[in-house]
Amino acid sequence: MENFVVSARKYRPSTFNSVVGQSHITTTLKNAIKNQHLAQAFLFCGPRGVGKTTCARILAKTINCQNLQAEGGPTDIEPCNECESCKSFNTSSSFNIHELDAASNNSVDDIRNLVEQVRYAPQSGKYKIYIIDEVHMLSNAAFNAFLKTLEEPPKYAIFILATTEKHKIIPTILSRCQIFDFNRIQVQDIAQHLSVIAGKEEITAEEEALHLIAQKADGALRDALSIFDLIVTFSSGNKITYQDTIDNLHILDYDYYFKITDALLANNMGQVLLLFDEILRQGFDGHNFIVGLCEHFRNLLVCKDEATTQLLQVSEKVKAKYAEQARQSSASFLLSGLNVASACDIHYKSSKNQRLHVELALMKLSHLNALVSTRQLAEGAMQEEGLKKKAVA
CATH class of the missing domain: 3.40.50.300 (P-loop containing nucleotide triphosphate hydrolases)
Structure with a gap:
C-alpha cells in the first residue's frame, strides 16, 4: 500500500x-x-x-x-x-x-x-x-x-x-x-488554494464547502489543508460537498439562520421556537447558535450597502442569499435584533436556564418587526401632522 x-x-x-x-x-x-x-x-x-x-x-x-x-x-x-x-x-x-x-x-x-x-x-x-x-x-x-x-x-x-x-x-x-x-491568510486566498489542490488531486469540490473549510481554519493554511484531508477521507471518494463538510465539522448550516430570520420578519414565533428546538436536537450548543445569529445579523447589515458587501467572506452563492434577505429586512430591525442577540450572548453563561434564556431572546426578536413597523407608522403620522400645522400657519 x-x-x-x-x-x-x-x-x-x-x-x-x-x-x-x-x-x-x-x-x-x-x-x-x-x-x-x-x-x-x-x-x-x-x-x-x-x-x-x-x-x-x-x-x-x-x-x-x-x-x-x-x-x-x-x-x-x-x-x-x-x-x-x-x-x-x-x-x-x-x-x-x-x-x-x-x-x-x-x-x-x-x-x-x-x-x-x-x-x-x-x-x-x-x-x-x-x-x-x-x-x-x-x-x-x-x-x-x-x-x-x-x-x-x-x-x-x-x-x-x-x-x-x-x-x-x-x-x-x-x-x-x-x-x-506574517498576516493571517484571507479566506478567499485559502479557498482558491484548496480549489487548485482539489484539481491536482482530481477531486470535485463545491465552492461553498471550500469556503467553509477556509473560514474554519481561521487564517491558518496548514489547518485548512488538514481539514481538507479530513473531509476527503470522510467523503470516501473524489467529491467534497457542502453537506459532507458541515456534517463532519459539526457546523450549523447557513440555511437555519436564513429560515429563522424569515420567520422573525413574519412575526412567526412558533416557527422560530421549533427551528431552535430542531437545532438543539441535532446536538448544537445554544451559545454557539446565538453567536451565529449575531454574525448573521451583522452580515445582513453589511449587505445593506453595496460598498461594504466585500466584507462578507462567503461564496458568491451565499452572498446573493444575504443580499436578498437584506433587502427584505429594515436596518432598524437588524440593529435592534443585534442588540437583543448580543445581550443574550453576554448573559448566557450566567443564566440558570440557558435554553429559556435563548428562547426568551427569540420571542423578543419575533415581535421586533411589528414594533419597528408600528414605530415607523407613528413617526410618519407625526411628521405628516407637523407638516399640516406648518401649512395652516
Missing part, C-alpha cells in the same frame, strides 16, 4: 511565488536577494500555519542557489532546482542549512553548540543558514549566550528565527533582527 502524504507536506511551497497570501514578505525577500541587501538575522513572526518556516526554508535555498532564475521578470528571483545546492536541499542533505527546534533545544549548552558550528565556513556554497523554529522557547540564559553571535556573525552566516509569540523574545534579540510580520 502506498504511503499517504498529507496535503500540508505534499503541496508545501518550494518557491516564493507559490507562497499563499504573504506577498509583502516574499517581495521584500526577493528584492533583498536581488540587491544583495541580506541582513545577518531575520525574525519571522505570526500565527501558526501561515508560512513562517516555509519562507525560511525557501530563503535558505534561494540565497545558496548557484543559478538563480528570473521567472516573471528581472525582479522575480527564484531557485533553479537544478544546481548541486538546490538538489541537496530538496533531498534534505545540505550541509549548509541547519534547522534547530528551540522547543526541545532551549538550553545554554544547545546554543553554545550552535555558536561552535558557526565558526566553520561552508565547504561549498556562499552561506551557512541557521533556522531556529519556536525561538521564543529559548531560556533567558540561552538568549544571552546567543546575543554576541547574532549581532556580529561571520559574513557567511545567516540566522532565520521563527516564532508565534514575538512578545516573549527579549528586546536585545529583537533589536538585532530584521523583523517580518
